[in-house]
Amino acid sequence: xxxxxxxxxxxxxxxxxxxxxxxxxxxxxxxxxxxxxxxxxxxxxxxxxxxxxxxxxxxxxxxxxxxxxxxxxxxxxxxxxxxxxxxxxxxxxxxxxxxxxxxxxxxxxxxxxxxxxxxxxxxxxxxxxxxxxxxxxxxxxxxxxxxxxxxxxxxxxxxxxxxxxxxxxxxxxxxxxxxxxxxxxxxxxxxxxxxxxxxxxxxxxxxxxxxxxxxxxxxxxxxxxxxxxxxxxxxxxxxxxxxxxxxxxxxxxxxxxxxxxxxxxxxxxxxxxxxxxxxxxxxxxxxxxxxxxxxxxxxxxxxxxxxxxxxxxxxxxxxxxxxxxxxxxxxxxxxxxxxxxxxxxxxxxxxxxxxxxxxxxxxxxxxxxxxxxxxxxxxxxxxxxxxxxxxxxxxxxxxxxxxxxxxxxxxxxxxxxxxxxxxxxxxxxxxxxxxxxxxxxxxxxxxxxxxxxxxxxxxxxxxxxxxxxxxxxxxxxxxxxxxxxxxxxxxxxxxxxxxxxxxxxxxxxxxxxxxxxxxxxxxxxxxxxxxxxxxxxxxxxxxxxxxxxxxxxxxxxxxxxxxxxxxxxxxxxxxxxxxxxxxxxxxxxxxxxxxxxxxxxxxxxxxxxxxxxxxxxxxxxxxxxxxxxxxxxxxxxxxxxxxxxxxxxxxxxxxxxxxxxxxxxxxxxxxxxxxxxxxxxxxxxxxxxxxxxxxxxxxxxxxxxxxxxxxxxxxxxxxxxxxxxxxxxxxxxxxxxxxxxxxxxxxxxxxxxxxxxxxxxxxxxxxxxxxxxxxxxxxxxxxxxxxxxxxxxxxxxxxxxxxxxxxxxxxxxxxxxxxxxxxxxxxxxxxxxxxxxxxxxxxxxxxxxxxxxxxxxxxxxxxxxxx
Numbered sequence: 001x002x003x004x005x006x007x008x009x010x011x012x013x014x015x016x017x018x019x020x021x022x023x024x025x026x027x028x029x030x031x032x033x034x035x036x037x038x039x040x041x042x043x044x045x046x047x048x049x050x051x052x053x054x055x056x057x058x059x060x061x062x063x064x065x066x067x068x069x070x071x072x073x074x075x076x077x078x079x080x081x082x083x084x085x086x087x088x089x090x091x092x093x094x095x096x097x098x099x100x101x102x103x104x105x106x107x108x109x110x111x112x113x114x115x116x117x118x119x120x121x122x123x124x125x126x127x128x129x130x131x132x133x134x135x136x137x138x139x140x141x142x143x144x145x146x147x148x149x150x151x152x153x154x155x156x157x158x159x160x161x162x163x164x165x166x167x168x169x170x171x172x173x174x175x176x177x178x179x180x181x182x183x184x185x186x187x188x189x190x191x192x193x194x195x196x197x198x199x200x201x202x203x204x205x206x207x208x209x210x211x212x213x214x215x216x217x218x219x220x221x222x223x224x225x226x227x228x229x230x231x232x233x234x235x236x237x238x239x240x241x242x243x244x245x246x247x248x249x250x251x252x253x254x255x256x257x258x259x260x261x262x263x264x265x266x267x268x269x270x271x272x273x274x275x276x277x278x279x280x281x282x283x284x285x286x287x288x289x290x291x292x293x294x295x296x297x298x299x300x301x302x303x304x305x306x307x308x309x310x311x312x313x314x315x316x317x318x319x320x321x322x323x324x325x326x327x328x329x330x331x332x333x334x335x336x337x338x339x340x341x342x343x344x345x346x347x348x349x350x351x352x353x354x355x356x357x358x359x360x361x362x363x364x365x366x367x368x369x370x371x372x373x374x375x376x377x378x379x380x381x382x383x384x385x386x387x388x389x390x391x392x393x394x395x396x397x398x399x400x401x402x403x404x405x406x407x408x409x410x411x412x413x414x415x416x417x418x419x420x421x422x423x424x425x426x427x428x429x430x431x432x433x434x435x436x437x438x439x440x441x442x443x444x445x446x447x448x449x450x451x452x453x454x455x456x457x458x459x460x461x462x463x464x465x466x467x468x469x470x471x472x473x474x475x476x477x478x479x480x481x482x483x484x485x486x487x488x489x490x491x492x493x494x495x496x497x498x499x500x501x502x503x504x505x506x507x508x509x510x511x512x513x514x515x516x517x518x519x520x521x522x523x524x525x526x527x528x529x530x531x532x533x534x535x536x537x538x539x540x541x542x543x544x545x546x547x548x549x550x551x552x553x554x555x556x557x558x559x560x561x562x563x564x565x566x567x568x569x570x571x572x573x574x575x576x577x578x579x580x581x582x583x584x585x586x587x588x589x590x591x592x593x594x595x596x597x598x599x600x601x602x603x604x605x606x607x608x609x610x611x612x613x614x615x616x617x618x619x620x621x622x623x624x625x626x627x628x629x630x631x632x633x634x635x636x637x638x639x640x641x642x643x644x645x646x647x648x649x650x651x652x653x654x655x656x657x658x659x660x661x662x663x664x665x666x667x668x669x670x671x672x673x674x675x676x677x678x679x680x681x682x683x684x685x686x687x688x689x690x691x692x693x694x695x696x697x698x699x700x701x702x703x704x705x706x707x708x709x710x711x712x713x714x715x716x717x718x719x720x721x722x723x724x725x726x727x728x729x730x731x732x733x734x735x736x737x738x739x740x741x742x743x744x745x746x747x748x749x750x751x752x753x754x755x756x757x758x759x760x761x762x763x764x765x766x767x768x769x770x771x772x773x774x775x776x777x778x779x780x781x782x783x784x785x786x787x788x789x790x791x792x793x794x795x796x797x798x799x800x801x802x803x804x805x806x807x808x809x810x811x812x813x814x815x816x817x818x819x820x821x822x823x824x825x826x827x828x829x830x831x832x833x834x835x836x837x838x839x840x841x842x843x844x845x846x847x848x849x850x851x852x853x854x855x856x857x858x859x860x861x862x863x864x865x866x867x
Contacts, residue, residue, distance in 0.1 A: 006328055006378070007367040009292040012356050013285065020072040022079065022200045023126040023139075027146060029089045031076055036285065037100050038278055040065075041074045044270045045097075046107055048078065051236070053110040058268045060225035060237040062202070064244055065272030070282075071240045074272070075124075075198050078238070081111055082196050084119040120236075121147050121191040127201040129208045132220055133177040134169040135199060140187060141166045147191055158186045177220040181227070188233035195235040197224070202239035206248035210597065211645050218263055225266035239267065277317045279338035279351065284325030286355050295377065299327050302377055302456055306331045309457030311448065313441040328367070330379035332442075332452045337385060339436040354388055361388035379455050383428035386413075407630065408623040409434060412489055416477060426468050429453060430478060430489050444487045446480075495617045495624035497631065504607035512569045512599050513544040519606045520639060525565060530676035530683075534762075535690035536799060538562040538679045545589065546570035554581045560697040562679060562797060563588065567647055568655075569595055579660035584793055586678045589657040592646040601642050605635040683797035685769075688762030691737035693730055699801045706730035707805060710739075714808050718745075718815075719752050738763070738802060744809045754812040763806065766791065766798055770810045 013034065025031035037045070044063060050056040063071050080093035094111065101107045125139035141162040144153060153159045162183070165175050188195055199205070209218050227235055241248075245264040292299065303324035307315055310331065318335070326334035341351040355363045366380045390410065409431040416427055429452045433444035442448070446469060451457060453465040469487065472478045478489050508515070522542035531537045541556050545566040556564050564581050568574055568591035580587050592598070611628055612618065618625040647655075648668075656665050658674060665671050689695045693703040709731040713723035723745065725732045739745040742761035745754055756771075757764050773787050787807075791798040 004372050005368060006370045006372060009289070009295055009372070010328060010367055011288045011291070012364060013288050020076050021126055022072055022075050022124050022198060023142060025076055026079060026122065026124050026142070027089065029092055031073075032080055032089065032092060032096075035073060035077050035096060037074075037077070037096065038070065038282070039275075040270075040272050040278075041070065041077070042100060044074060044272065045078060045081075047268070047270060048236070048238070049107050049110045049114075052114045053106065059227075059234060060221075060239075060267045062239045062241055062245060062264075062267045062269045063272045064241045064269055071272050072200055075200060075238060075240060079122050079124055079196065079198060082115055082120040082122055085115070085117045087119070090119065116193055118147075118191075118193055120194050120196045121187060122196050122198070124198045125200070127199055127204040129204045129211070130169070131174050131177070131208065132205045132218060133175040133180055135205055136180055136197070136220070137162060137165045137169060137175050137183075139197060139199065140183060143187070143195075156190055158183065158190055180220055181223055184224070184227075184235060185233070188235070194233060196238070197235060198238045198240075200240045203241045203243065203248055206241075206245070210248060211641070218260065222263045222266050237267075245269070273342065276335065276338040276342075277322075279342075280318070280322060280326060280334050283329065283334060283337070283351070283355065284322060286352070287325065287327075289325075295372070298377055299324055303327065303331075305457050309451065311441065311445075314448075328370070328377070328379055329363070330381045330452065330455075332448065333380055333382055333385060336382065336432060336436055336442055339442070340385065340389070340432065343436065354385075359388070361385075377455060381425075381429065382432040382452050383425040386428035386432050406435060407626045409489055411622060411626055412477070419477075422464070423468050423472060426453060426465065426472065427477070427489060430487050434488055443484065445485050446487060449487055495615070495621050497611070497624060497627055500611055500615060501604065501607050501631075504610055505603045508603045508606060510606075511546060511548060512595065512602060513546040513548065515602050515606055516544045516569060516643075519602065519609065520643065522567070524561060525672075525675065527562070527675040527679045528672060530679040534686060534688045536683075536686055536688075536695055536797070537692075538683065538797065540565045540586075540588070540675060542567065544569050547572050551587075551589075552578050552582065554578075554587065555583050556581055556585050559792065560799075561585065562683065563675075565590070565675075568592065569598070571595060574657060577657040577660055586659055586682050587657075588659070588675070588678070590647045591655045591657075595646065598639075598642050598646050601635065601639045605632070605639045608632045608635050679797075682794045685765040685795040686797045687766050687802065689737060689802065691734060694734045694738060694802045694805065695799050697800045702730055703801065706734055707801070710734050710805060711808050714739075714745075714754075714805075714812060718754060718812055721747070721752055734805070738805050739809065744806075754809050754815075756813065766796060766806055767810065769796060770807055774810065774814075 020031055044061075047056070047058070048061060051058050063074070065071055077093060077096070080089045081097060083090035083093070097108055097111060121143050123136075123139040123143035125135050125142060127135045141159075144156070144159045144162060148156060148159070165179075169175055184195060206218070221237075221239075224235060224237055245260065245267070289296070300320075303320045306323050307318070307320045310318075314335065318331075323331050323334070329337070337354070338351060341354070353359070353362075358364055361384055363380060366384060370378050370380075372378065413424070413427050413431055416424065419427070426449065429449055430444045433442060433449065433452075437443050446466075449469065450462055450465045454462055469478075473480060473487075478487050480486070481488055510518075522544070524539040524541055526537060526539045531539075539561055540563040541558065541561040542565045543557075545551070545554075545568050547570050551566075554564060554566070563586040566587065566589040568589055574589065574591050577589050578587060608628060608631055612625075612632060615628075618628065656663050656671070659678065663674070665674060687695070693699070694707060696703075699707060706729065710723070710725075713725055713731070713735075717724035722732070722735060722740070725735055735745070742763050743755065743758040744761075744763070744767070745752065747753075748755065757767050769791060770787065773790065788800060788803060790796070791803055792800060
């Protein structure tokens with residue numbers, strides 16, 4: 001026995017390794033082998049059979065319980081009881097029923113008399129995050145496949161209809177919920193038997209309804225539950241949930257919650273939760289001890305010692321056999337673990353995942369890593385359980401009850417990591433006991449904590465653990481509540497986050513558009529394809545809109561953006577949208593069908609942010625501060641998810657207005673492509689120029705310096721190759737992209753000079769626009785800021801950074817026709833300082849002339865071009 005791993009003596013029953021999938025395992029007898037009805041499942045069967053036997057009028061039930069409590073296994077067992085009488089799975093299920101109820105019981109007789117030879121029509125599905133009608137169609141189709149043979153199915157029209165609807169749902173469509181009652185009626189007439197509809201994971205349908213803010217699909221549940229009970233056809237509905245129906249809708253608006261309450265009222269809820277003692281017995285059933293014969297005597301003796309030593313108010317509910325069956329769990333761990341999982345189980349982090357998973361600090365890992373030495377029997381203690389929940393679950397507990405207690409315990413233990421390993425283990429044990437109770441038999445008394453740290457009640461290390469507890473008390477890391485005789489690491493918090501949150505939300509009166517703009521401002525979105533193909537980065541400003549804004553007077557907040565995408569967050573429907581903003585930019589608006597959930601989540605997030613920054617209590621209350629931080633992270637995640645769903649173009653195909661026209665956009669990628677299409681159309685005469693240094697509105701300091709040096713070279717060395725520029729600096733890069741590759745600066749007849757660009761250069765339209773602007777100054781002066789306005793607007797959309805270079809090129813091309821004057825004095829050489837003035841005071845430069853002359857004048861000077 002020395003140096004052997006516990007895994008060589010103990011393993012886990014295979015049937016507990018895999019959770020039951022009702023839809024997948026419906027006809028698999030292996031999934032039912034070893035099934036033992038617990039008190040809760042026996043009670044559930046009695047309540048359902050009471051209806052089938054005519055004692056009760058209920059025909060719709062919800063079964064509610066945390067993960068890993070056997071709800072799916074029960075559903076599989078009950079569905080097997082309703083199978084055809086000649087099937088092996090029905091016979092096996094009836095054997096289990098006979099053993100548990102007895103041959104003369106009402107339940108057993110009802111199963112024999114009320115389930116016909118052909119069985120019930122068993123429609124079973126495991127829900128996904130999808131419309132309820134889609135789930136029910138899949139369940140009904142599954143029912144046809146097991147009720148009729150393939151040859152029979154070909155002759156039954158309803159089967160083909162269900163197949164078509166299921167295909168429609170699988171390819172992204174939604175089944176009209178109004179069709180379901182008639183489908184069920186038609187199925188019942190074809191099958192000539194009652195229908196049993198089981199929906200496992202019904203909560204996923206409810207989550208989908210919350211995310212999509214719809215009530216109509218869930219009304220289908222009420223319709224089915226209210227179908228009149230008839231002699232020839234009845235439908236029995238069982239929905240399996242992990243939490244109460246209402247908790248799924250806690251984030252809905254009050255009107256929607258009221259609708260959900262009406263629907264829930266049509267179902268009889270069956271709580272699927274065993275007592276801690278019963279759950280401890282289940283733990284014993286999970287552990288396979290068939291290879292532990294060599295140590296069975298030692299385990300038996302250890303169990304007897306523990307039962308003798310445990311406090312009386314604990315051991316009254318337990319037997320020596322139960323302590324023995326749950327080894328190698330420490331007895332206190334075996335008693336506490338069910339209570340901990342019931343309170344804090346989150347997602348699939350349940351009792352059975354702790355026992356069977358390969359996650360860090362799981363029971364399975366403990367068996368592999370722990371060795372039996374010198375006949376000493378090691379046990380899995382509370383500190384190991386604590387590490388499992390922190391490692392595997394962590395802050396996922398933020399949405400569970402008693403969060404403040406968990407957060408403070410975790411926080412204090414994290415702060416105490418400087419302590420020795422054994423002191424930390426004691427802290428974790430106390431922390432776990434504080435989590436499950438502060439008043440019951442399992443409260444952290446000094447005696448219980450000491451026993452929880454020992455492998456046996458006669459452990460020679462008991463004094464050591466006592467001394468560690470004393471040191472922790474002396475350091476005030478833990479304290480002793482004499483009145484309750486309890487060691488406590490949890491101090492509690494006087495700050496009620498829920499109450500404060502409700503108060504802040506009640507005070508929030510901002511319009512949704514204002515609120516969202518403050519807490520979740522939108523960043524610009526780039527027209528990616530257009531930007532990639534032209535080298536000009538075009539982006540759309542994004543803004544929340546409602547009826548407070550006049551859509552005909554919208555302006556982009558920045559001249560640099562190329563359009564505006566508005567997000568309509570108002571209940572009022574859009575009937576008409578202008579094609580562009582008041583400043584001539586293309587306008588696109590996305591609207592949402594329902595905004596209640598978005599409003600709730602925005603207000604909650606905003607309230608939590610205000611609490612975090614302004615509640616004075618948080619300055620001294622670390623527990624409350626950490627809880628607010630956890631909730632804020634979760635609220636932010638919920639808000640982002642809701643925003644994404646609210647404006648999902650795939651879900652709201654009729655909610656997109658593009659330049660005044662309503663369009664159907666099926667995918668997000670199609671929306672991104674539409675932005676580029678709009679830019680292609682609106683800015684169809686823009687430049688094609690791949691140089692981020694110069695092709696932008698505001699240049700960097702490096703880009704501005706390079707442009708200045710380039711213009712100086714244009715003015716001083718127009719006849720030189722590359723304008724006399726040397727090396728590979730940014731000014732050379734700009735020269736090649738703007739002047740060299742476009743042909744604006746090229747060699748003709750042996751000399752370099754400035755010329756109109758090549759027609760395929762990508763800047764030809766802009767060159768022509770500048771040239772045309774100059775020609776229009778013959779009769780009337782025009783300021784150069786007007787030129788900028790023209791070039792920056794559609795159909796050009798030129799970024800301001802490149803305009804001075806192209807303007808210099810045009811002026812130098814007309815060098816023989818241009819005369820520059822200042823204060824009436826001719827300036828023979830145009831210098832870069834004039835362009836510096838032009839950049840900063842373009843409104844003071846103007847073009848004037850009479851007859852065939854045009855001029856550009858800085859201040860009192862002018863530039864005259866003689867044609």
